Structures are given as structure tokens and as C-alpha cells.
Amino acid sequence: MAARVYDKVFWRIIPFLLVCYAVSYLDRVNVGFAKLEMNRSIGLSETAYGIGAGVFFLGYTIFELPSNLLLERIGARIWIARIMVTWALVSASFVFVHSAASFYILRFCLGVSEAGFFPGVILYLTYWYPAHRRAKVIALLMSAIPIAGIFGNPLSGWILEKVHRSGRLQAWQWMFLIEALPALLCGVAVLFVLDDGIAQAKWLTVVDKELLLRELESDPGHGRKRPHSVMSMIGNGRVWIMSLIYFCIVMSQYGLTFWMPTLIRGSGAQGSFNIGLLSAIPFLCAVVVMNLFGLSSDRMRERRWHLIVPGLFGSAGFFLASAFPQNPLVSVAALSLAAAGVLTCTPLFWSLPTAFLSGTAAAAGIALINSLGNLGGFVSPFLVGYLRDVTHSTQSGMYVLGGLLIICCVLVWLTPAELVDR
Numbered sequence: 350m351a352a353r354v355y356d357k358v359f360w361r362i363i364p365f366l367l368v369c370y371a372v373s374y375l376d377r378v379n380v381g382f383a384k385l386e387m388n389r390s391i392g393l394s395e396t397a398y399g400i401g402a403g404v405f406f407l408g409y410t411i412f413e414l415p416s417n418l419l420l421e422r423i424g425a426r427i428w429i430a431r432i433m434v435t436w437a438l439v440s441a442s443f444v445f446v447h448s449a450a451s452f453y454i455l456r457f458c459l460g461v462s463e464a465g466f467f468p469g470v471i472l473y474l475t476y477w478y479p480a481h482r483r484a485k486v487i488a489l490l491m492s493a494i495p496i497a498g499i500f501g502n503p504l505s506g507w508i509l510e511k512v513h514r515s516g517r518l519q520a521w522q523w524m525f526l527i528e529a530l531p532a533l534l535c536g537v538a539v540l541f542v543l544d545d546g547i548a549q550a551k552w553l554t555v556v557d558k559e560l561l562l563r564e565l566e567s568d569p570g571h572g573r574k575r576p577h578s579v580m581s582m583i584g585n586g587r588v589w590i591m592s593l594i595y596f597c598i599v600m601s602q603y604g605l606t607f608w609m610p611t612l613i614r615g616s617g618a619q620g621s622f623n624i625g626l627l628s629a630i631p632f633l634c635a636v637v638v639m640n641l642f643g644l645s646s647d648r649m650r651e652r653r654w655h656l657i658v659p660g661l662f663g664s665a666g667f668f669l670a671s672a673f674p675q676n677p678l679v680s681v682a683a684l685s686l687a688a689a690g691v692l693t694c695t696p697l698f699w700s701l702p703t704a705f706l707s708g709t710a711a712a713a714g715i716a717l718i719n720s721l722g723n724l725g726g727f728v729s730p731f732l733v734g735y736l737r738d739v740t741h742s743t744q745s746g747m748y749v750l751g752g753l754l755i756i757c758c759v760l761v762w763l764t765p766a767e768l769v770d771r
Contacts, residue, residue: 351564359486362543379525382502382524383524384398385509396738399735400730403727406724408456408464416465417468417469425543425546444525480703484655488644497632503625508528547562587764588706592717594757594761595721595725596725597756598695598698599724610628612670616675631688632688632692635685643696646700651766652701652766653766659697660758663691666690667754669683669686670683
């Protein structure tokens with residue numbers, strides 16, 4: 350009975366949310382492909398590009414906590430639709446970028462407009478799934494990240510290579526305009542597909558709703574989850590440890606995704622479309638590994654080692670990519686290992702804080718952890734860009750990213766198993 354009901358819930362919300370998140374990720378990282386032509390067009394240095402890529406996360410961080418609290422107050426359907434339509438319009442506005450300053454401003458505005466989407470979706474899943482069912486669905490949802498790379502990278506490369514100047518727009522400007530359209534369409538579709546919660550779902554029977562609510566209420570940690578208020582959550586040391594773990598993961602993740610086209614081109618690959626195809630390979634590996642680990646984590650109800658193992662493999666991938674930067678075959682293999690490791694860490698991480706946060710504290714706690722962690726998205730591209738300008742190589746940046754994953758693994762190992770294993 351429960352399996353049938355959860356199948357119904359799954360097919361109603363997860364594939365749609367996966368598409369929405371893939372569109373979200375593409376719109377925030379397609380700048381990595383635009384860089385191949387945009388830097389030369391408007392005169393950006395590697396450091397300036399890194400600052401612009403990362404400043405997205407400043408706007409994202411500032412507005413994420415209030416956005417998630419508003420989602421809980423207003424409802425997921427209206428608020429997620431508002432987020433998607435707003436960021437679609439801002440993303441399309443990148444056709445007007447003409448200088449470093451305009452690039453910085455629009456990247457910041459894109460972060461503001463997208464703030465709250467991912468933590469809002471994670472919060473939304475807690476309305477439907479108890480803790481012991483979340484790792485699998487979160488891993489599947491976050492398959493959107495590699496899926497965005499598998500399809501989005503070749504698409505971006507194709508646009509840059511095949512779409513020639515039309516009117517006053519260059520190929521990289523057309524790329525931003527074309528890739529903003531899916532977000533606009535998905536934002537409108539949210540109003541017709543999503544419900545605010547179990548009670549509002551007309552596609553569920555009364556019996557279905559009662560079963561889902563019983564499952565949530567019988568969650569092992571349901572009656573004793575702490576903290577119970579926003580302020581007590583902010584003062585909770587474990588929330589800050591979770592934020593630091595996520596910061597390390599995000600640093601590595603965005604260091605990889607924002608710079609992968611540049612890394613692959615630096616290994617000797619030629620042509621934007623070919624670079625797009627090669628950069629899809631690491632994401633294809635990641636989508637398989639992250640879902641296998643998500644299934645295993647839920648089946649065994651074990652969280653820490655399912656996070657530590659891919660973290661260590663991801664670290665090894667960064668070190669190998671640093672050691673063999675001029676060999677395309679080894680570089681793609683090493684980047685595949687790095688991508689599989691770090692992208693597997695991301696969904697498995699979220700099974701940790703959602704195991705001990707609930708209610709308003711979950712809304713605030715998830716947003717706080719995501720906001721502080723995503724500051725890594727600002728620091729990482731800037732740091733890699735700065736090191737590249739100084740050393741004329743990405744090797745030192747890759748070593749830093751690999752080291753951060755080791756720190757992440759140590760912090761996860763120090764987290765009490767009884768707090769998160771359920």
C-alpha cells in the first residue's frame with residue numbers, strides 16, 4: 350500500500366522538479382561556456398570572470414533565508430513559480446552585458462532572483478517524505494546537476510559554434526537568451542503541477558493522504574527533533590558544522606563546473622561543440638554514481654560513510670587532474686572521477702541536516718546551511734581564477750579543491766552516527 354502511494358507521489362512531483370532544477374543549474378553555470386567567447390568580447394580577465402561567476406552567490410546568500418521563510422508562509426506553488434519566472438527574465442538580460450561591471454551586476458541579480466529555489470525544493474520534499482525515504486529522492490532530484498551538464502554543455506557548445514552573429518547579438522548572447530526560455534516555461538507550469546502539500550493534493554485519495562501523514566508522524570526523529578525555533582536553530586553548533594561541510598562541497602563542485610570547459614580546452618581539446626561533448630562525460634559518470642549511492646544509503650540507513658567514500662574519490666580526481674593537465678584522455682578520466690565524487694556528496698549531504706531539523710527550524714535551517722555553504726560558490730571561482738592569473742595554470746586551484754573535500758570527509762566522520770543514521 351505504502352509503495353503504491355509513494356509511487357504516485359514520486360511520478361507526480363519528482364520528474365517535474367528534476368527538470369526545474371536542471372534548468373536552474375544550467376542558467377547559473379552556462380557562464381562557463383559563455384566565457385570561451387565572452388571574455389575576449391568584453392575584455393574580462395580570468396580573475397574578473399571568477400568574481401562575476403561567484404558574485405551570483407552573494408545575492409543568493411543574502412536573500413535565501415527570507416525566501417525560504419516566505420515559501421513556508423505563502424506556499425510552495427506560488428513562490429517557486431515566482432522564483433523561476435524572475436530568474437528567467439534576469440538570465441535573458443545577459444544579452445546586455447558589455448563590461449565587467451554589467452556582468453557583476455547581472456550575476457548578482459541572478460543570484461537574488463534564484464535565491465530560495467533549491468532549499469525551497471528540499472523543504473518541499475520534507476512535506477512529502479519521511480527521513481528514511483529522502484536520500485533516494487534527493488539523489489534523484491540532484492541528478493539534475495549532471496543531467497544539466499550532459500545535455501546543457503553540448504547545447505551551449507553547439508550554440509557558440511553554430512549560431513553566428515545575427516543583428517547585434519553574438520553567439521554567447523544568443524546562448525543566454527535561448528537557455529532562459531525553459532525556466533520561463535517551467536515557472537508557469539509550476540502553477541499547474543505542484544501543490545502546497547499533502548492536504549491540497551486533489552490527485553490523492555483520503556486514504557492516501559492519511560497514510561502519508563502517518564508516515565511523516567512516525568518518522569523516528571519526528572517527536573524529538575531540535576531545534577524548535579529559528580533563534581535556537583541559529584545558535585545550534587551542529588547547524589554551523591553542517592554549513593562548513595557544505596561549504597567545502599560547494600567550493601569543489603563549482604570550482605569544477607565553472608572551470609570544466611576551460612580545463613578541457615587547456616588539455617588540448619578543440620572546438621566549442623567538442624569541448625561540450627567531452628565535458629558531458631564527467632556528468633554522465635556522476636548521474637550513475639550518485640543514484641547508486643543514494644539507493645544504497647536509504648537501503649542501509651547509513652549516511653556518513655556513503656558521503657565520505659565519494660568525497661575521497663572526488664579528492665583523488667582533482668589531484669589527478671592537476672597532475673596530468675595536458676593529456677585529454679587522463680584529464681577527462683580524472684574530471685569524471687572528481688565529478689562523480691563531488692556531485693554524489695551533494696545529495697547525500699542533505700540527508701544529514703534534514704534528519705535533525707523540522708518545522709520552521711527546517712525552513713530556516715536548510716536555508717541557512719545552503720546560504721552559508723553556497724558562499725563557497727563565490728569563493729571558489731574567484732580563487733581558481735586568481736590562481737590561474739598568478740600561476741598561468743589551474744593546477745594549484747585543483748589541489749585546493751581536492752584538499753577541501755578531505756576536510757569535508759573529516760567533518761562528516763566526526764558527526765555522531767546516531768544523529769543522522771535513519
